[in-house]
Amino acid sequence: MQKTLLAFVDDLYEDLELWYPKLRCEEAGYPMRLTAPELRMFKGKHGYPAKSDLLLADARSENFSGLLVPGGFMPDKLRRDAKVLSLTREFFEQGKLVAFICHGGWIPISAKILKGKRCTGSLGIKDDLENAGAIWVNEPVVVDGNLISSRTPLDIAPFAKAMVDFLERK
Numbered sequence: 177m178q179k180t181l182l183a184f185v186d187d188l189y190e191d192l193e194l195w196y197p198k199l200r201c202e203e204a205g206y207p208m209r210l211t212a213p214e215l216r217m218f219k220g221k222h223g224y225p226a227k228s229d230l231l232l233a234d235a236r237s238e239n240f241s242g243l244l245v246p247g248g249f250m251p252d253k254l255r256r257d258a259k260v261l262s263l264t265r266e267f268f269e270q271g272k273l274v275a276f277i278c279h280g281g282w283i284p285i286s287a288k289i290l291k292g293k294r295c296t297g298s299l300g301i302k303d304d305l306e307n308a309g310a311i312w313v314n315e316p317v318v319v320d321g322n323l324i325s326s327r328t329p330l331d332i333a334p335f336a337k338a339m340v341d342f343l344e345r346k
Contacts, residue, residue, distance in 0.1 A: 268287070
């Protein structure tokens with residue numbers, strides 16, 4: 177069975193935090209779809225384009241093996257969308273991969289799935305993670321069950337490796 181992943185995208189996503197894990201997972205045989213409120217081209221913080229290929233309204237957790245939440249300014253916008261939060265909770269509750277990096281942690285915070293969980297993220301959201309009940313750890317990658325988190329693009333290689341390792345164990 178092919179394990180397809182889902183990733184959130186919108187304007188001002190962090191370019192490397194979407195593209196490196198996407199390409200690394202696809203290289204390992206795990207294709208990734210990009211979902212957004214609209215089907216169109218989005219620009220990353222550094223100008224790299226990403227085209228959504230699935231409307232957020234049509235995204236169903238049962239059709240995917242995991243979720244990627246890249247950082248940038250995008251998560252602060254998307255965490256206000258009830259569909260984004262319900263999808264994130266569904267992936268988590270179904271034991272599927274929920275991978276987030278840097279400011280991507282804002283979405284799991286708003287989905288209320290981090291209480292008592294070890295995770296990491298940008299130092300800029302450390303207080304937000306802790307206030308949500310998470311145990312913030314200053315490590316390149318933190319794995320707690322089906323949650324995989326990372327701090328910044330500097331940690332992107334071990335983050336993507338942890339995603340692939342998780343998928344290969346399932």
